[in-house]
Amino acid sequence: MMIVLAGSLDSKIRAKCEERLNSRLLLYLLIYLRLIIIAMNITSLTMVETSLLVAILFGIGVLFYRRFLSGHRGGSSQASGEEKYGLKVNGDKSSEGTWKSTQFEYPKIEPVTTPLRSIKPVTYRPFKWGKYVVAMGLRTMQWNEWIELDQEFERYFKIREERLRVRGERLLKTLPERPGIVGSGEPAAVELLYELAEFLSRRYPDVYRVTRLAPSEGSYGWYGQGQIKDITIVPLNRKFVIGEDDPLKISSLLIQEDFAIMVEGSDGRYYFQAGAVLIAGSWRMEDKLGMALDEIHTSGNVPQYQSKLDSPMARFFTKFPLDKPVARDNYTFQVVPEAKEDALDFAELAWAQTMKGSEDLKISEGQMWLKESYDDEDSKAIGQIQQDVSTPSYPPIGPSTVWLRVERETMRRLPRTGAVIFTIRTYQTRISELAKEPGVPGRIASALRSWPDDVARYKGHEAYEGIVEYLDECHAEQVRVGVYKEEVPFAEQHCLNSWLLRYPSSFKF
Numbered sequence: 001m002m003i004v005l006a007g008s009l010d011s012k013i014r015a016k017c018e019e020r021l022n023s024r025l026l027l028y029l030l031i032y033l034r035l036i037i038i039a040m041n042i043t044s045l046t047m048v049e050t051s052l053l054v055a056i057l058f059g060i061g062v063l064f065y066r067r068f069l070s071g072h073r074g075g076s077s078q079a080s081g082e083e084k085y086g087l088k089v090n091g092d093k094s095s096e097g098t099w100k101s102t103q104f105e106y107p108k109i110e111p112v113t114t115p116l117r118s119i120k121p122v123t124y125r126p127f128k129w130g131k132y133v134v135a136m137g138l139r140t141m142q143w144n145e146w147i148e149l150d151q152e153f154e155r156y157f158k159i160r161e162e163r164l165r166v167r168g169e170r171l172l173k174t175l176p177e178r179p180g181i182v183g184s185g186e187p188a189a190v191e192l193l194y195e196l197a198e199f200l201s202r203r204y205p206d207v208y209r210v211t212r213l214a215p216s217e218g219s220y221g222w223y224g225q226g227q228i229k230d231i232t233i234v235p236l237n238r239k240f241v242i243g244e245d246d247p248l249k250i251s252s253l254l255i256q257e258d259f260a261i262m263v264e265g266s267d268g269r270y271y272f273q274a275g276a277v278l279i280a281g282s283w284r285m286e287d288k289l290g291m292a293l294d295e296i297h298t299s300g301n302v303p304q305y306q307s308k309l310d311s312p313m314a315r316f317f318t319k320f321p322l323d324k325p326v327a328r329d330n331y332t333f334q335v336v337p338e339a340k341e342d343a344l345d346f347a348e349l350a351w352a353q354t355m356k357g358s359e360d361l362k363i364s365e366g367q368m369w370l371k372e373s374y375d376d377e378d379s380k381a382i383g384q385i386q387q388d389v390s391t392p393s394y395p396p397i398g399p400s401t402v403w404l405r406v407e408r409e410t411m412r413r414l415p416r417t418g419a420v421i422f423t424i425r426t427y428q429t430r431i432s433e434l435a436k437e438p439g440v441p442g443r444i445a446s447a448l449r450s451w452p453d454d455v456a457r458y459k460g461h462e463a464y465e466g467i468v469e470y471l472d473e474c475h476a477e478q479v480r481v482g483v484y485k486e487e488v489p490f491a492e493q494h495c496l497n498s499w500l501l502r503y504p505s506s507f508k509f
C-alpha cells in the first residue's frame with residue numbers, strides 16, 4: 001500500500017521536477033524515501049538486516065544530498081580552496097561594489113603535452129533526449145579547463161585579428177567609472193591579462209612563452225613569482241609586451257574565447273564594463289556594453305528569462321566564490337551557404353550573416369520576426385527591437401549547410417578586483433559530421449522537437465527545422481545497423497506526439 005502510494009506520489013512529483021531543475025533535491029529525497037519503504041516491506045529480512053539496509057540507504061541519501069548541494073553552488077567535490085590553501089574564498093566585501101583585493105593561491109595547473117596541431121576540438125553535445133528546460137545549467141569547472149586550445153587555434157587567431165583590423169573598437173572596449181553606479185572596467189581588464197598569461201603559460205607551455213620581472217611585493221605573478229613582462233605565442237611567433245597595448249586586445253588575441261568583464265555595481269547588480277566580443281555570431285558588444293546582467297538578457301528577449309533565470313542568476317553572481325569556477329553550454333544551429341568554403345571564415349563563425357543579416361544594421365534582419373512573438377510578460381524588450389519587419393528568406397538547407405553552434409561558457413571571479421570573467425568559446429560542426437556520431441542525430445532531432453515555441457523562435461528554428469527529416473533518417477539507419485540502440489523514453493514520445501500535431505508532414509514512418 002505504502003509502495004503504491006509512494007509510486008503515485010512519485011510520478012506527480014517527478015513531473016514537477018522535470019519542470020524545475022532546482023527541484024532535483026526533491027527527486028533525490030523521493031527516491032531515497034521509496035527505497036527505505038521498499039526495504040521496510042521486505043518481510044524476509046531480520047530486524048538487524050533491515051536496520052543495516054536502512055543505515056546504508058541513509059548513507060546514500062546523505063551522499064546524494066551533499067552532491068546536490070555542491071552541484072547547486074557550482075562547488076567541486078574536492079576540498080575547497082579555503083581548506084586546502086588557507087584562502088579567503090569569498091573575498092572581502094563590506095558593501096556592494098566594494099570588493100577588497102584578496103590573496104589567492106591557485107591550484108597547480110597541469111601542463112598539456114599533446115602538440116597543439118593534434119588537439120581536436122572538444123565535442124560538446126549539450127542537447128538531451130526529452131523535454132527542453134530553460135535553466136542556468138551550471139557545472140563545476142576544473143581550473144585546468146578554464147581556457148581551451150586546439151588545432152583550430154591558428155584559424156581562430158587569423159579570424160580574430162582580421163576582425164580587430166576591420167571593426168576595431170566596436171569589438172573590444174573598456175568603460176570608465178560611472179559614479180554612483182559602477183566602477184571602471186580597466187583594473188579588471190589588466191588583472192585578466194595577467195591571469196591569462198599565468199594560466200596559459202602553465203597549461204600550454206609549448207604554445208606560450210613568458211618572461212618575467214624580478215619578484216616584488218604586490219606583483220601579479222602566481223606562487224610568489226615575478227610579474228609577467230611579455231608573452232609570446234610560440235607557433236605563430238607573435239610577442240605581446242604587457243603595457244604596450246590595450247590589455248583587452250592582447251587577451252583577445254591570446255585565446256580562442258570571447259570574454260565579458262562583469263563588475264559589481266553599488267546596487268549589487270553586475271555590469272558589463274569591459275570585454276572583447278569578436279566572434280559572437282548573433283549579438284554585438286556595442287549593443288550590450290554598460291548594461292546590467294538582467295538588461296543584457298531582457299534586451300535580447302532571452303526566452304523565459306524573467307521566470308526561470310533572473311533571480312537564480314542574480315543570487316549566483318552575488319555569492320559566486322573565488323575558488324569555484326563554473327561552466328555551462330548553449331547551443332543553436334545556423335545555416336551557412338556552401339559557397340563560402342574557401343574563405344577564411346567559411347562557416348560564418350564571427351557573424352552569422354545568413355541568419356542575421358548585415359552586422360551593421362541597427363537590428364539584424366534575422367531577428368526581426370521575433371518582434372511579433374514577444375508580447376508576454378516574460379520578455380519585455382528594452383528597445384532593441386523597434387522596427388517593423390518582413391519575413392527573412394533563408395537559403396535551401398541540407399546536411400552540409402546547417403551547422404551546430406555550441407558555446408562553451410565559463411565564469412570565474414578575479415581575486416584583486418572581484419570582477420566576474422565570462423568567457424565564450426564557440427564550436428561549430430556540420431550536421432553531416434554530427435550525423436555520423438552514434439546517437440547524436442536522434443538526440444538533435446529530439447532537441448529540435450522539444451523546444452517550446454518561444455525557444456524555437458529565439459533560436460531561429462524556421463531557417464533549419466526541415467533538417468529533422470534528414471536526422472530521423474540518419475537515426476533510423478543507426479538503429480538499423482546497430483550503431484545505436486533505440487530507446488524512446490516516455491517524455492520523448494510525448495514530444496514526438498506534440499511535434500506531430502504541430503508539423504504533421506515533417507514526420508514519416
Ligand code: HEM
Nearest residue numbers: 136260262272283288296297299300302313330331332422
Ligand atoms: C549564470 C550565468 C548566465 C546564464 C545562465 C545565461 C543564460 C543565457 C541564456 C539561456 C541565453 C539564451 C541563449 C540560447 O538559448 O541560445 C543567454 C543569452 C545571452 N547571454 Fe547569457 N547567461 C549568463 C551569463 C551571461 C553573462 C555574464 C553575459 C555577459 C555579457 C551574458 C550575455 C548574453 C548575451 C549577450 C546573450 C544573447 C542575448 C541576445 O540574444 O541578445 N550572459 N544567456
